[in-house]
Amino acid sequence: MRNQLKFRSIFPVVLSMFLLLAGIQNLYAQNAKKNKIRLKADYVKIMDGDAYLDIKVTTKIKKKNVKVANIALTVYNEFEDEKIKLGTSTTDIKGESIFIIKNVDHIKADSTNTYTLKVSFTGNDAYKKASKRISFKDAEIAAKLISKDSLNYISATLIDKSTDSVITGEALVVQVQRLFSPLRIGKEFNNTDENGTIIVPIQEGIPGVDGNLIIEVVLDDSDTYGTLKTLINAPIGIPIVDESSYDQRTMWSPRDKTPIFILIFTNVFIIGIWGVLLYLITNLFKISKSKI
Numbered sequence: 001m002r003n004q005l006k007f008r009s010i011f012p013v014v015l016s017m018f019l020l021l022a023g024i025q026n027l028y029a030q031n032a033k034k035n036k037i038r039l040k041a042d043y044v045k046i047m048d049g050d051a052y053l054d055i056k057v058t059t060k061i062k063k064k065n066v067k068v069a070n071i072a073l074t075v076y077n078e079f080e081d082e083k084i085k086l087g088t089s090t091t092d093i094k095g096e097s098i099f100i101i102k103n104v105d106h107i108k109a110d111s112t113n114t115y116t117l118k119v120s121f122t123g124n125d126a127y128k129k130a131s132k133r134i135s136f137k138d139a140e141i142a143a144k145l146i147s148k149d150s151l152n153y154i155s156a157t158l159i160d161k162s163t164d165s166v167i168t169g170e171a172l173v174v175q176v177q178r179l180f181s182p183l184r185i186g187k188e189f190n191n192t193d194e195n196g197t198i199i200v201p202i203q204e205g206i207p208g209v210d211g212n213l214i215i216e217v218v219l220d221d222s223d224t225y226g227t228l229k230t231l232i233n234a235p236i237g238i239p240i241v242d243e244s245s246y247d248q249r250t251m252w253s254p255r256d257k258t259p260i261f262i263l264i265f266t267n268v269f270i271i272g273i274w275g276v277l278l279y280l281i282t283n284l285f286k287i288s289k290s291k292i
């Protein structure tokens with residue numbers, strides 16, 4: 001009798017321990033199946049344009065980096081003990097996403113005028129949760145085209161907007177926009193002087209459509225300010241004629257620029273097929289009625 005009582009008192013404890021161990025093992029097995037993802041986010045600001053986060057999501061499968069598509073991300077503005085949701089974004093087939101910050105002035109900075117944004121992924125059946133914080137200060141590049149002694153220069157000043165002070169010792173890149181890769185002008189890096197300014201000469205003979213050059217001044221991936229870019233339209237190039245037929249009705253043009261003869265041939269072909277089908281259906285219907 002005593003043995004039965006002992007067994008009855010011990011059995012629930014053993015059963016609870018067994019279920020607990022089974023649950024832990026099952027949870028561990030589920031977590032083991034999930035892959036870790038890596039979030040990379042860069043702050044980019046275009047003068048007189050958008051400010052945005054350039055987000056990339058990857059994971060490692062069999063020691064290879066793989067881009068992760070269709071990952072739902074949430075972006076927050078962290079300020080002291082507050083966390084304000086700014087919006088959501090989803091990665092495309094390349095594992096990339098652009099989250100546009102509608103107005104930098106509407107997000108909050110800390111006492112050092114530093115903004116902190118957090119990109120968060122809550123996890124799913126395939127991937128573990130992950131997050132990434134991005135901190136930056138608000139700055140701008142004020143650039144213009146100047147001429148001196150019949151030579152053309154780009155003058156650019158880097159300004160910290162929170163204090164309205166110039167930023168010294170930062171490297172700016174000056175380049176001309178090109179279809180595939182920009183054309184670098186001047187030194188590889190041009191550090192801002194005590195006035196926060198660089199002056200870079202533009203060599204003669206650079207070709208541009210109708211003589212117009214689009215010159216970029218870029219602060220590239222700064223630890224403090226992120227990536228800043230400003231564009232200057234400079235009519236100082238050697239005029240060339242744009243012979244591209246991309247916007248014309250050619251075989252390699254977009255869908256709305258399909259050649260007329262292809263549109264006519266295709267539509268006539270489709271109408272002809274439907275005409276034959278209707279003719280056959282009509283005859284079959286007449287034959288079935290005549291037999292009746």
